[in-house]
Structures are given as structure tokens and as C-alpha cells.
């Protein structure tokens with residue numbers, strides 16, 4: 001006799017997830033749009049509240065929607081972005097499935113290429129943006145958060161200029177992980193990434209010199225990678241000995 005395959009209960013919510021995802025990908029819902037209310041979704045899909053909630057949670061976890069509370073509350077479609085990729089990398093890092101040396105190996109491989117491409121595609125607008133960033137980088141900062149923010153901007157903008165969105169997403173995600181690690185260790189970044197480190201890169205990009213830009217970025221990635229690796233090592237050691245890292249780096 002023919003044997004039937006049992007239907008898993010979760011299939012229902014998976015199908016709801018899939019249909020909503022398709023609508024978002026096809027542009028029936030755009031970033032900022034509010035999804036129909038729970039009750040309406042229940043009616044349209046003819047499924048239980050539990051299934052709808054499960055589906056919405058899955059969509060939220062995969063970065064398609066976000067839930068807001070309050071008067072304007074509801075489930076909103078968010079712009080698909082590299083955020084998703086970043087949080088996957090951060091999770092892998094936190095789970096110790098990727099290490100700082102591995103991450104910097106990748107940065108050393110791809111960031112020079114990003115700088116090279118940026119030098120080939122430099123425009124007056126991006127020149128202006130880069131000069132602004134250099135200026136901001138080289139003026140005094142108020143806090144660690146500020147410092148991290150300004151020191152990562154050059155990397156973000158070069159990635160945007162490079163014109164390859166996959167590279168852009170990779171660089172931005174790697175920067176997020178780097179940021180996360182620095183925040184966790186909470187050192188004095190003024191000394192680990194001094195102002196002016198990006199000047200040779202940015203100047204070569206602005207001058208439209210791809211090889212020089214790539215080489216300057218390679219040097220920077222190697223140099224900063226060493227600092228990060230050392231920082232993480234010292235941090236782990238200090239955790240082991242119960243010594244507070246925050247007071248030791250100056």
C-alpha cells in the first residue's frame with residue numbers, strides 16, 4: 001500500500017514565510033511598507049495565529065521585516081542589506097567559528113582590490129566625500145564610539161565607490177565584525193588606529209592611481225590586522241588572569 005509522507009506542522013508557517021518573502025522580493029511590498037495585520041494575514045492564508053507569528057518571526061530573523069511596538073506598531077518591510085551578512089559573520093565570530101586572524105586574512109585579500117577599483121572610478125563627488133572623511137578623522141573625537149565611527153568611514157566609503165556590490169557587502173560586514181570586536185575589548189583605539197592611517201590610501205584613490213591605492217591599502221590592512229590580533233590576544237590573556245584590559249592600554 002502507498003505510504004504517505006507525514007506533513008510537518010512547521011510547513012504551514014514555512015509556506016507563509018515563503019509567500020511573504022516572494023512578495024517582498026518581487027516588489028509587491030517595498031522597504032517601509034507595513035504588512036497586513038495578523039488577523040488579516042490569518043484570514044488570507046487561512047492558517048492559525050501561531051503559524052502567522054512563527055512566519056513573521058522567521059522573516060524578522062532573516063532580516064526581511066522588523067516589528068515596531070506602539071501606536072504606529074506593526075510589521076514593516078526593511079531594506080535588504082548587508083546587515084544580514086554582518087550578523088551572520090558576527091554570530092560565527094562569537095561562536096568562535098571564525099577568528100580575527102582569519103578575518104584579517106580576508107581583509108588583506110579584498111580591501112586592496114576595493115581601493116584599486118575605487119581609484120579607477122573616482123569622481124568629483126566621491127573625492128569630496130573622502131576629503132571630508134580625512135578631515136573628520138584627523139580632528140579630535142569625544143568617545144570610543146565616535147572614534148570607531150570615524151575610523152571605519154573611509155573603509156565604508158571606498159567600498160561604496162568600488163562599484164562591486166558584492167565586495168561592498170563583504171567589506172561592510174567585515175567592518176561590522178571588526179567594530180564588534182573592538183567594542184568588546186574596549187581598548188584605546190586612538191593608539192591602535194592613529195589618525196592619518198588612511199591618508200596615503202585616500203590620496204592615491206583621489207589621484208586615480210590604482211596600484212598605489214591597492215598597495216597603500218594592503219599595508220594598512222596588514223598593519224591594522226597585526227594590531228587587532230595582538231589586541232585580541234592580550235584581551236584573552238587579561239581575561240584569564242582577571243586583569244582589566246581597559247586600564248592597561250594607553
Ligand SMILES: [Zn+2]
Pocket residue numbers: 151155193197198220224
Ligand atoms: Zn582603517
